[in-house]
Amino acid sequence: NCNLAVTYLWTFTNGTPASATTSTPPAVTYNTVGAQNVTLAVTNACGTTSDTDVMNVQPAPNVAISSSIIDLGICSGSTATLNATGANAYSWSPSTFITSGNGSSVVTISPTSPITYTVTGTTGACTDTETISLTIDPLPIVAPSGSFATCAGSSVPLGLNVSSGTAPYTTYSWTPTASLSNASSATPTASPASTTTYTVQVTDSEGCVGTGL
Numbered sequence: 001n002c003n004l005a006v007t008y009l010w011t012f013t014n015g016t017p018a019s020a021t022t023s024t025p026p027a028v029t030y031n032t033v034g035a036q037n038v039t040l041a042v043t044n045a046c047g048t049t050s051d052t053d054v055m056n057v058q059p060a061p062n063v064a065i066s067s068s069i070i071d072l073g074i075c076s077g078s079t080a081t082l083n084a085t086g087a088n089a090y091s092w093s094p095s096t097f098i099t100s101g102n103g104s105s106v107v108t109i110s111p112t113s114p115i116t117y118t119v120t121g122t123t124g125a126c127t128d129t130e131t132i133s134l135t136i137d138p139l140p141i142v143a144p145s146g147s148f149a150t151c152a153g154s155s156v157p158l159g160l161n162v163s164s165g166t167a168p169y170t171t172y173s174w175t176p177t178a179s180l181s182n183a184s185s186a187t188p189t190a191s192p193a194s195t196t197t198y199t200v201q202v203t204d205s206e207g208c209v210g211t212g213l
Contacts, residue, residue, distance in 0.1 A: 002046035013037040030057040061087035061128040063121035073137045075208035079110045082132060087121025111136060140165030140202045142212025148190070155181075155191040158198065160213060165204035173201045 010020040015028040041050040063086040101107035116133040145159035177183040179192045
């Protein structure tokens with residue numbers, strides 16, 4: 001009776017395992033890219049029948065993320081880009097704070113709290129993932145060190161108090177500049193011809209900018 005005592009022999013070229021004797025094939029790992037033969041030989045009392053199919057093993061994606069953020073800290077309220085490489089298609093999660101580009105290799109983000117993004121890259125049927133964690137750098141808080149008054153034709157030194165952000169504070173930019181002794185000083189001298197409102201932008205060591213006065 002040809003239906004009795006059926007045996008199976010799977011052969012997987014360049015696969016691990018290289019063979020199996022179960023009726024259903026096991027999971028096979030391939031480390032060689034390209035066309036690989038998969039052969040099944042079925043044997044019973046009447047003989048052996050075999051068939052070979054070709055499996056195309058694609059290169060596995062190797063996903064990496066780069067960022068426009070130098071130290072993975074972003075100034076509160078700022079935008080940045082994340083760029084994924086190493087695959088043909090991409091999906092980012094979570095979508096929180098992603099303002100454009102989700103579903104592409106490059107996304108624009110504007111986070112207001114720390115967050116970790118995961119990107120899944122797909123090439124053919126193969127996937128790979130990578131993550132990136134971002135922190136939020138607070139902005140400098142700028143306030144006048146007191147009230148300032150002067151008579152017409154006279155001068156008065158301006159001062160400010162800076163808190164938050166990341167010291168040291170690296171640059172100062174005052175406007176309007178015309179009546180100031182040094183618009184890039186932390187404490188310029190003002191000689192206004194009339195009542196003038198001054199504004200200063202302070203940049204901290206992380207590149208975050210706070211505005212005040």
